[in-house]
Amino acid sequence: MKNYPISLLETIRARSIVSQYLKPTQLIRYEALSRILNANVFIKHENHHPTGSFKIRGGVNLMAHLKRQGISGVITFSTGNHGLSIATAAKWAGLSAVVVVPERNNPAKNRKIRETGAELIEAGKSFEEASQTVERLCAERGLYYAHPADEPHLINGVGTEFLEILEDAPDIDVMIVPLGGGSEAAAAITVLKTIRPHIDIIAVQAQNSSAAYRSWKAHAISSAENTTFAGGFATGKAYETTFNIYKDGLRDFVLLSEEEIYQSIGLAHYYTQQLVEGAGSSTLMAAFKLQEFLKGKTIVLQMSGCNASIEEIERAMTYSTFREGWRSVECRL
Structure with a gap:
């Protein structure tokens, strides 16, 4: 994809x-x-x-395509808005979601992600360090990696x-x-x-x-x-x-x-x-x-x-x- x-x-x-x-x-x-x-x-x-x-637009489109492909769960990294988009759109589509955010991330965004029912993981001191955790968990759990930018x-x-x-x-x-x-x-x-x-x-x-x-x-x-x-x-x-x-x-x-x-x-x-x-x-x-x-x-x-x-x-x-x-x-x- x-x-x-x-x-x-x-x-x-x-x-x-x-x-x-x-x-x-x-x-x-x-x-x-x-x-x-x-x-x-x-x-x-x-x-x-x-x-x-704005990111919810992309999340909705991606989840629709993933659901058609039979994918049941996604994982991503984010400082907040992308993660909230993926978590919310996944909930609407009936998919599970894991969102990895940097440590000391915006608490308002963390709270909103948790409220969707998604799993929130705090890891790394930066956006890029959070992505390394995603790469590991993606392989371990068999989830689809919804990259915040490299995703058509x-x-x-x-x-x-x-x-x-x-x-x-x-x-x-x-x-x-x-x-x-x-x-x-x-x-x-x-x-x-x-x-x-x-x-x-x-x-x-x-x-x-x-x-x-x-x-x-x-x-x-x-x-x-x-x-x-x-x-x-x-x-x-x-x-x-x-x-x-x-x-x-x-x-x-x-x-x-x-x-x-x-x-x-x-x-x-x-x-x-x-x-x-x-x-x-x-x-x-x-x-x-x-x-x-x-x-x-x-x-x-x-x-x-x-x-x-x-x-x-x-x-x-x-x-x-x-x-x-x-x-x-x-x-x-």
Whole structure:
């Protein structure tokens, strides 16, 4: 199944599966953001899914295919949103699930994974160390290894969000997405560039976990320090399947400091009244940093997830972006 095609056609087929479980998420135009950025600004609210993130689309599509193959159980590693997607979709499909997370992982995400009935295992100090435990348990238990990036059915499932975007905003000029493992960037490129080749796709990543950015710049897969607090960005290397799509498909890449990621949580709250996680809010800060390029264009910012911990929200609330929005970051950009 790892060699299954990733394409617009497969995304359209995935939609018939995903739509059985999930409703389309809202694409909302924000007047204040549009005025400040001198652009036509929409946000795609993937944070409104039952699991609080876009990844459930891929999980649903993958589980449907696994069930047809007669597979009864899956295992994966995650910092949270992917694991919650696999655990939830497996439950809906009647499959068992094991999710391995790093030690000291986001407790809010751990709790939600356990609530699905999946087995949660904490192992290793990082995303990559957690993957080593998966490789061992996969062989011992005979489970299907649902990799968070190198899994075509996940990417085709995630691509359904971009079909929805084009239906609601066919004249989009720019799409900005967070990039960790790369499934969303790969899906955006596969769908948007096939239907509207002129659309510019821009990725955002944490400066403290910049493996994908470094790989994109070098045009070769590489690794990097992985110390960001933002779980959606917390990968220490790029992955072959997604990298081979985004290495040539991105117009640009924005890196954010840890402070800027916390500020982006504040911007999301101030302008959209949403409490979202670091990676999920990062596209707003990226848009402010790219305001000259975005001027006069129709842009969609992807709000990828809302599963922030209480500690992350509390710290973000200390930044003035929670109270003053754009004015608190204007001088920085």
